[in-house]
Amino acid sequence: MKGLLKGLGVTFSTFARRTVTVQYPEEKHVLPVRQRSFPILTWDFDHDEPFCTGCNVCVRNCPVDCMTAVMHDNPKYTEGTSNRRKIVEKFWIDYARCMRCNICVEVCPFEAISMDNTWAGHEHAAYDRRDLHVDIDGLLAASKSGHLAVPFRPLDNIEFVEKLVAGEEPPPTAFLGARPEARQAQIERIARGEGAAIQEREPEKPKAGARAGAGAAAGEEVEILSESKLRAKRMRAEREAKAFTDRGEPVPAEIQAAVEKYRNMKPGEPAAASAGGGAAGLAAGEVLTGTNPDGSMRFPPGVGDGPKGDPNSAEKVRAKRMRAERQLKELQAKGEPIPDDMAQALYDLGSDLAPNGTIWATLAGAAPAAGEAPSAGAAAPAGDGMVFPPGIGIGPKGDPNSYEKVRARRMRAERKANEATSAGEAIPDDVMATLRELGSPLAGGGAG
Numbered sequence: 412m413k414g415l416l417k418g419l420g421v422t423f424s425t426f427a428r429r430t431v432t433v434q435y436p437e438e439k440h441v442l443p444v445r446q447r448s449f450p451i452l453t454w455d456f457d458h459d460e461p462f463c464t465g466c467n468v469c470v471r472n473c474p475v476d477c478m479t480a481v482m483h484d485n486p487k488y489t490e491g492t493s494n495r496r497k498i499v500e501k502f503w504i505d506y507a508r509c510m511r512c513n514i515c516v517e518v519c520p521f522e523a524i525s526m527d528n529t530w531a532g533h534e535h536a537a538y539d540r541r542d543l544h545v546d547i548d549g550l551l552a553a554s555k556s557g558h559l560a561v562p563f564r565p566l567d568n569i570e571f572v573e574k575l576v577a578g579e580e581p582p583p584t585a586f587l588g589a590r591p592e593a594r595q596a597q598i599e600r601i602a603r604g605e606g607a608a609i610q611e612r613e614p615e616k617p618k619a620g621a622r623a624g625a626g627a628a629a630g631e632e633v634e635i636l637s638e639s640k641l642r643a644k645r646m647r648a649e650r651e652a653k654a655f656t657d658r659g660e661p662v663p664a665e666i667q668a669a670v671e672k673y674r675n676m677k678p679g680e681p682a683a684a685s686a687g688g689g690a691a692g693l694a695a696g697e698v699l700t701g702t703n704p705d706g707s708m709r710f711p712p713g714v715g716d717g718p719k720g721d722p723n724s725a726e727k728v729r730a731k732r733m734r735a736e737r738q739l740k741e742l743q744a745k746g747e748p749i750p751d752d753m754a755q756a757l758y759d760l761g762s763d764l765a766p767n768g769t770i771w772a773t774l775a776g777a778a779p780a781a782g783e784a785p786s787a788g789a790a791a792p793a794g795d796g797m798v799f800p801p802g803i804g805i806g807p808k809g810d811p812n813s814y815e816k817v818r819a820r821r822m823r824a825e826r827k828a829n830e831a832t833s834a835g836e837a838i839p840d841d842v843m844a845t846l847r848e849l850g851s852p853l854a855g856g857g858a859g
Contacts, residue, residue: 439530444561445568448532449506450515450524452550453562453589456597458493459608460485461551462523462588465499469515469524477508478515489615492608499523502547507540516564522586525562529553557594562586638678645673645707653725657718674703699771701763708732711761711770712797712815713822723823732760739764752833759826797821800850821849828853 433440455462465482485498516524526532531553537543553559562585570582587593601607636644648669655662703709708729710716717723735756742749749766757765797818806812824845828838838846838853846854 436534442528442530444528444563445565446528447511447513447526447563447565448529449509449511449527449535450504450513450550451527451532451553451559452499452502452547453523453525453559453586454551454555455588456593457588457609458487458495458611459597459606460487460493460495461499461547462521463499463502464495464497464521464523465502466497466520468518468520472514472518474512474514475508475510477505479503487608491612491614492606492610494611499547502550504545504550505543506535506545507543513565517566522562522564522589525554525559525564525586525589527553527559528561528563529558531558554589557591559589560591562589635679636676641673641676641678642707645670648673649725653719656716659718674707674709699774701761701769701771709761711759711774711822713819714760714826716819728760731756732762735760736762736764739766755829755833759829798850800848803849817849820845821851824849825851825853 453462454460463480465480467480467482470478470480479502480499481501482497483500485493485495487493487498488496511526513526516526535543554562564585567582567585574581597607600609648666652662652666652670655666699709701709708715710725710728715723715725715728717725719726721727735753738753739749739757742753754766758767758770761770763769763771799814799817799821804812804814804817806814810816824842827842828846828851831838831842843854
């Protein structure tokens with residue numbers, strides 16, 4: 412009985428309590444500065460650009476690999492309105508994978524990322540996980556609009572408490588350029604007729620980097636790049652092409668053209684000179700090798716063009732070729748014979764160290780001479796000498812029956828056949844059917 416009365420006393424005492432119910436979303440609690448939801452990017456109002464330079468420190472340190480950043484040259488640096496030579500071009504965070512560990516905020520050297528401590532940082536519910544992929548515009552929205560009143564980094568709070576306990580001067584305030592005061596100063600500059608960004612120094616005069624090359628038309632500018640810039644442009648074009656390949660989409664023609672252009676372009680020479688001459692950007696009489704002009708590996712057609720993670724991806728094919736070349740050099744140093752499977756692998760992967768001759772010499776020798784017509788009824792080769800049966804490989808570019816896609820199918824089938832033969836196994840029926848259909852000499856007949 413006594414316990415029952417005590418319970419009723421607790422029940423009746425709640426009648427006098429003040430309600431704690433909040434009519435969300437019309438009413439919202441004031442969030443503490445120390446709370447955090449998801450990482451966002453901060454905006455530099457003094458220079459009217461993100462603080463982020465795209466250095467990828469946060470991307471490398473992210474334990475769940477939910478971030479992607481792309482860097483490019485900062486156009487405002489030459490205008491004199493920024494001191495950042497590089498600036499972020501694209502940035503994505505997958506909030507569906509982010510675990511809000513705060514590591515990206517701690518490692519960022521530019522105070523470019525802060526944990527969102529606003530209600531907008533919590534309200535990311537979605538029916539589709541793909542809607543939780545936030546791009547650079549969404550990541551900058553809170554800071555750029557002035558809603559991120561107090562950008563917060565937990566480490567700053569720890570240092571402040573430590574200094575306070577020790578009776579020392581507090582550390583300087585972080586994220587100064589991302590606060591609403593800086594936004595207000597920018598608005599005042601614009602109202603006075605000044606630019607949105609502070610003019611740090613005089614604009615740079617344009618460099619004579621692009622000049623008319625030999626054979627260029629009058630007044631036409633030809634692109635001439637240093638080795639580092641050529642490598643950067645080639646890697647960017649390859650990255651864009653790989654993004655389409657990973658999604659299972661056809662690579663646009665302009666991206667394919669950019670990849671070929673920068674792969675065959677030479678440092679300090681105009682693009683027109685590098686692209687002139689024979690097929691694939693070769694000068695007349697020049698023979699392809701296993702190395703591009705910029706020093707990167709060149710693979711035969713159909714090799715190294717698979718999506719990331721596939722055995723035929725560029726990364727795995729490169730590792731396989733490097734491993735085979737290393738083993739070849741070790742055997743040669745010991746004076747031991749080279750196994751046939753290793754020699755075949757070096758040949759198939761386009762290595763210049765293939766002991767029985769390179770695939771590049773084979774392709775060059777198989778190409779028809781100038782003015783020579785291809786064999787009757789066969790698809791015309793595109794510089795590598797591969798000839799198909801009538802009606803095969805004659806479709807337009809991008810079509811499943813295009814020369815490029817048929818060539819890739821035949822190369823893959825031949826590679827699988829060689830692997831089965833090297834392992835002492837029978838060639839699978841579907842592989843043999845593909846070899847016969849595409850006229851491979853490995854099928855016991857057909858043009859090669």
